[in-house]
Amino acid sequence: MAEKKQTIVIKKIIVQGGGGHGGSWKVALADFMTALMAFFLVMWIVGQSDQTKKAVSDYFSTPSVIEYNFQNFGVELTLEKLFLDLLNEPLKAFQSFMEPMDKTPNLLDMGSAKVVAAYMADQMNDVAKNVVVTPEGFDFDIPDYMLFERGTSQPNANFVQVMDKIKGVTAGLKDAEIKLTSGLFVQSVPDSSAMTANRVASQRLDIVRNKVSASLESSTVTVSGAISVKEKLGEVDPKKLVGFIKVKIAQKELTSDGRKQRKLESMFGEQKVDMSVYDNFVHQVSTRRKEEAHAKKPLKQQVDDELKDAAKSPSSLTE
Missing domain, CATH: 3.30.1330.60 (OmpA-like domain)
Known part of the structure; x- marks a missing residue:
């Protein structure tokens, strides 16, 4: 009697996840978190003093210092003020980008x-x-x-x-x-x-x-x-x-906390009519830096430099 061969059955099981559903749940979660943050912000403002409420209101209802200056003084003066602020008080200059204009x-x-x-x-x-x-x-x-x-x-x-x-x-x-x-x-x-x-x-x-x-x-x-x-x-x-x-x-010579006062400066010199406002700004800034560097040199070296410049431009000797 022939022996029966045992049949081997291989069962392949594939497990599939639920999937990401296209990621739409992330958008819904982001909207929910934004609304929740806005809710807590409103609740925080409601509990603040009148002075704080006014400061928050002024921030959203008034232009920044930079925007105010561009609108009222034009590009040239705004660039000059911003550059002088960056030279003298860099932290205050960056802060002015966000601060509302003081009334x-x-x-x-x-x-x-x-x-x-x-x-x-x-x-x-x-x-x-x-x-x-x-x-x-x-x-x-x-x-x-x-x-x-x-x-x-x-x-x-x-x-x-x-x-x-x-x-x-x-x-x-x-x-x-x-x-x-x-x-x-x-x-x-x-x-x-x-x-x-x-x-x-x-x-x-x-x-x-x-x-x-x-x-x-x-x-x-x-x-x-x-x-x-x-x-x-x-x-x-x-x-x-x-x-x-x-x-x-x-x-006053000194501030109330003992610091030396910052003077009002004028950086821009003569404008070149063939240059744009921004080109004039770059030209005048570089000229100012050269003049400051020249002023720091010893007197003899200043005279030597001026003689060299005059030699390069003969017309200046006859003026």
Whole structure:
């Protein structure tokens, strides 16, 4: 009897996973996490103080410093200010990319004299006269007829509007000195007497000084004042005599925490008409660096370098 052969059966089992379902669950999870973060952020803001809420609101409702500068001062001045900030205060420069523009800026902290001049021209062009910007600060005059009735210390209809413009310049200052001078001609007061002119000038000074002091946001600013009463020589029409309120703003030598103040600088020189704004910027930056490097050399080496440059350009010897 033949033996039965045992049949060997091989069973192959293939295990398959559930699959990734196309990855759509990841999108849903990301949306859920974003909504959850937004929820917790809103809950955190609700529990904060009014000051914190205002800071968050200002961040999303106002442009950054860089955006503000581009819109108001143009590309050239914004590049100059940014470059000067990077040279002097790099951390502050990078921070300014994110910071919202302060509604009451500290002009002495702008770093660029040209930006200060541009701001004054933009904000007070129809009010301020004789604007002068120096590395230490700036000053300007306000004609008395823009603030007071002629020959008196009675504020006129433009007083509030003009003082608001002055407030926009002075309110945000820190570690600064504001010097006010009330100027008046003797013949401009009704009785043309020196006593009356001195009294009117003093009253005008007190009114403006009190307004400026009340608007300051920092206690590190000092406000002082003086009067200047003069007699106009010759025959004059009192109605044509113009007095003034002079506002002189300067940095204090040191900040309240003992640091040396940063001066207002001007980096850009003459523009080349055949260059774009950016090419001018690069050219002027390189020129400034060469001048700074040249100034650090000994005097003899400076003279030798100038003679070499003159030899390379013969035309300069005949000028």
